[in-house]
Each structure stands twice: as structure tokens, then as C-alpha cells.
Amino acid sequence: MRVIDDRLNTKIFLTDSEFGELFGPGITRLVGIMNEAAAGICPHCNGYCCKNIHCMFFSGYFSACPIFDRRPRECRYHFCNEVFTAAPLTRDEKDLMQQPVEELICGSKGEIARLFLLFPEFPLDEKGLAMLGIKHEVQQIIGDFELGNLGEELAFEMLMQLCRDDAVIPSRDAIS
Secondary structure (H helix, E strand, C coil): CCCCCHHHHHECEECHHHHHHHHHHHHHHHHHHHHHHHHHHHHHCCCHHHHHCCCCCCCCCCCCCCCHHHEEHHHHHCCCHHHHHHCCCCHHHHHHHHHHHHHHHCCCCCHHHHCCCCCCCCCCCHHHHHHHCCHHHHHHHHHHHHCCCCCHHHHHHHHHHHCCCCCECCCHHHHC
């Protein structure tokens, strides 16, 4: 049984290596395969998933996710059905990718479910970013970018800076 670093488990914004440390090499490899499948599908969907979860980091004018290198585990693990279907995974691998969701839905307290205290919802919407105290800054940066006052590279850099290493998931009571 792997030992899970609870400090990492409560972080909102994770790097690739932190995600790998939390989930281990097996899940990390599968997510990598899913990301490769997504690379061919996501650019053409006009941000359907991002809009669906009301992600405040999303702008239809961005060429990509501005916080891709330090995004929440929920984003790293979330793939639409089209990507899930297109990914070249075996049935067993697809079942493994579904395990955290199924454990939570079925009420299991398995190890993987511990990694998703709020799966699939640390809200990247107004409520979540307000809790982190970055809602207005995100809105300002994206607004300035969309108006042409900021270049994309600078907007991405500024948004990444807001994804602080010390941002942690608040207690369930704080979110309710």
C-alpha cells in the first residue's frame, strides 16, 4: 500500500510530479495516454468541459489552458466521454481510470477515493476562486487579455502566479 502525502492531497494546484507522487506511476501513465488523446480532440470543442464547470481560468480567446502545468487534480483527471472513448486503453485500464469516481459514488473509502476529497469539485468557478481570494485578479487578467491589453504569454504567466503552491482545499464546511 502506498503512503499518501496528506500535504499534497490538500493542495489545489499540482505540478506533474506532484500528481505523479499522489497517484503513482500507473495512474500517471494512463492520464498521460488520455492527455495525448485529448490533444487531438480538445482544441476543436471550443472549451466545452471548461465552460461546463464554469472554470474562471477559461477564455475562448486563449490558445490553451493558461494553468495547464499547475492545474488541479480534478482537471488532470477529467476527460469527456469522447476523449475517454478515443484513448487507446484496454478495458482494465479504463476501469482503473473510473475507479476513483466509482469508489466515491458507491461510498467506498478506498485509497484512491482519499485522493479526491471533493472530486470532481474543487470549484474553479466564482465561488471557489473567491474562497482563494483570487477571483478579481483572474477576472482582471482575462479581461485585460481579451481587450488586447495583455499578450497571451504574459496573461498565462500572471495566471500561473495566482496558482500558489500553498493554496489548499478548504474544509467541506467552508465550501457548503
